[in-house]
Amino acid sequence: MRLLIAIFIASVFCFSCAKKQTKDPVPVIEYKDFKAWKVNGSDTAILTIGYEDGDGDIFRENNSKGPNFIGTFYYLNSATHVFTTVKDIITNDTARFTQTILQPAETSYKGKAVKGEMFIPWQEFRKGDSIKIFMYKIFMIDDAGNKSNVLTTPVYTINF
Secondary structure (H helix, E strand, O other): OHHHHHHHHHHHHHHHHOOOOOOOOOOEEEEEEEEEEEEOOEEEEEEEEEEEEOOOOOOEOOHHHOOOEEEEEEEEOOOOOOEEEOEEOOOOEEOEEEEOOEOOOOOOOOOOOEEEEEEEEEEOOOOOOOOOEEEEEEEEEOOOOOEOOOEEOOOEEOOO
């Protein structure tokens, strides 16, 4: 009898700690990991981001709706010791990087709560070899136009 009570209490504790997936249509992203290396003299990286979206429209079905992954690059200015953005010389505004993250093939998440990780491959992820210390601010926009939280990555120091 004590064994049954102990099993019952343990199972209630385990299941009460499980976080339910959100039904909120506004996506939430979180930083997971960043790995960087050189390939044939070119910067290469993989950024891992966790995501959760209550209505499953965080990914694009195709490229026609434009990018859904938008970010800003910040580097440590060695003269001022302040993180600075890169300016777009045409618009004279902060340069942004964009990417379209497509829905995985043969899968439809529309209308379903989704949670997982995405792996973003990057080449030339910084603006030149002289930049050694940098970070990103990133957000996503789903198909309905909902903007996620703004994710600020840790500060990275690259020594290659």
